[in-house]
Amino acid sequence: xxxxxxxxxxxxxxxxxxxxxxxxxxxxxxxxxxxxxxxxxxxxxxxxxxxxxxxxxxxxxxxxxxxxxxxxxxxxxxxxxxxxxxxxxxxxxxxxxxxxxxxxxxxxxxxxxxxxxxxxx
Amino acid sequence: xxxxxxxxxxxxxxxxxxxxxxxxxxxxxxxxxxxxxxxxxxxxxxxxxxxxxxxxxxxxxxxxxxxxxxxxxxxxxxxxxxxxxxxxxxxxxxxxxxxxxxxxxxxxxxxxxxxxxxxxxxxxxxxxxxxxxxxxxxxxxxxxxxxxxxxxxxxxxxxxxxxxxxxxxxxxxxxxxxxxxxxxx
Numbered sequence: 419x420x421x422x423x424x425x426x427x428x429x430x431x432x433x434x435x436x437x438x439x440x441x442x443x444x445x446x447x448x449x450x451x452x453x454x455x456x457x458x459x460x461x462x463x464x465x466x467x468x469x470x471x472x473x474x475x476x477x478x479x480x481x482x483x484x485x486x487x488x489x490x491x492x493x494x495x496x497x498x499x500x501x502x503x504x505x506x507x508x509x510x511x512x513x514x515x516x517x518x519x520x521x522x523x524x525x526x527x528x529x530x531x532x533x534x535x536x537x538x539x
Numbered sequence: 540x541x542x543x544x545x546x547x548x549x550x551x552x553x554x555x556x557x558x559x560x561x562x563x564x565x566x567x568x569x570x571x572x573x574x575x576x577x578x579x580x581x582x583x584x585x586x587x588x589x590x591x592x593x594x595x596x597x598x599x600x601x602x603x604x605x606x607x608x609x610x611x612x613x614x615x616x617x618x619x620x621x622x623x624x625x626x627x628x629x630x631x632x633x634x635x636x637x638x639x640x641x642x643x644x645x646x647x648x649x650x651x652x653x654x655x656x657x658x659x660x661x662x663x664x665x666x667x668x669x670x671x672x673x674x675x676x677x678x679x680x681x682x683x684x685x686x687x688x689x690x691x692x693x694x695x696x697x698x699x700x701x702x703x704x705x706x707x708x709x710x711x712x713x714x715x716x717x718x719x720x721x722x723x724x
Contacts, residue, residue: 419609420616422552427649428626431636434709434716437629443549444556445690451557452695459564466567474564477683477698484700487682488689488707494674495708496715497667497723499649501686502572502679506606510613513649515659519672524583526676527576531591537681 419507427499434496483539494526544622559605560691568601571688573679575599575606617648624648639724652724667723674711682707 419425424444433441458464459472466472495501498519500508505523508516530537563570577592578599585592617624625646636644643651651658658664679685682704684693690708693701 419552420613421547421620422549422555423546423626423648424552425613426626427653428628428632428636428644428647430712431716431720432628432632434712435629435632435635437632440549444553445686447550447553448556448560448691449553449694451554452560452691453697455557455561455564456692456695457697464565467565468567470567472564472567474569474696476696477693477700479700481700481703484682484689484703485707487678487680488704489678489711489714490674491678491682491685491704492708492711492713493715493719494671494676494678494711495686496712496720498671498675500671501675502576503609503685503687505675506572506575506609507613507616508649510610510615511617511648512614513654514656515654515668518659518665518668519675522669522672523676523679524576524579526673526678527573527680528580528585528588528592528676529673530677530680531577531580531585531589534589534591534681 419504420511425500425504425507425511430495430499480539483537486538494523543620546626556687556691560695563601563605566601569688570605570692571602571684572606572609573676573685573688574602576676577680578603639721641724663723678711 422444423429424441429441432438456474460474464472500516500519502523505516505520509520560570578594578596581592581594581596626648628645633645641650641652653659653664653668659668675685682689684701684704686708689701689704694705
């Protein structure tokens with residue numbers, strides 16, 4: 419994440435400005451291989467390392483939770499320039515102010531857990 | 540060794556992410572970073588406050604290990620594998636950021652105006668980082684996943700709902716980038 423610069427605020431900013439193919443290339447190629455891997459596992463019913471069938475659970479069906487939740491996440495992504503994976507990467511790279519983002523992301527997660535029953539899903 | 544010390548192109552980074560997906564699936568797990576935020580809430584004792592956090596966190600150890608790996612990877616990459624961590628973004632983007640008073644654009648890994656040890660405690664900057672984190676944490680859980688869980692794992696599994704989520708990520712991100720950030724920065 420660090421070396422491909424996907425953890426850089428600047429790369430995320432540039433992505434939303436549509437000025438570079440870089441981030442689209444990373445997500446796109448990860449997805450292309452991801453589709454091959456996931457569909458390959460399903461088609462050939464590959465066994466896991468423990469010899470059990472690999473079961474990939476479907477996500478629950480809903481429109482509101484994914485679109486509204488997605489937009490809220492996007493606002494945060496665009497502002498902090500970090501999604502949950504890179505938060506950990508940046509912490510390791512020694513950018514201590516990212517702890518503010520991490521602590522408040524934990525608070526956001528906790529807040530969701532507290533009020534989830536009142537939200538449309 | 541230059542190819543290691545220089546920034547890695549997208550066709551290295553992307554497939555490596557897919558490799559993580561494969562390894563986790565192969566070991567019977569699923570790939571999603573934001574689940575760790577929920578697990579960390581549980582470890583901090585949030586299970587007493589909401590059933591949402593009543594989970595056996597020991598079963599989530601794998602994901603925590605991936606997060607720990609990301610921390611160690613970030614440390615190794617920045618300490619030993621990087622000569623110059625400046626991110627060379629497009630010159631138009633640099634010019635635009637200079638207009639918004641982000642002078643470190645093109646010269647740093649993260650904007651010093653937001654992430655330097657002296658700047659992040661400024662009330663405006665601190666609130667922006669805090670708000671960004673809050674939205675990331677809340678949104679990821681509401682949407683049931685983040686960039687890794689939906690854009691990679693979910694779309695790879697051809698889940699329509701992950702497409703809704705990813706479209707949402709971009710609606711939110713574009714709105715922030717084009718309409719809100721110019722006032723925040």
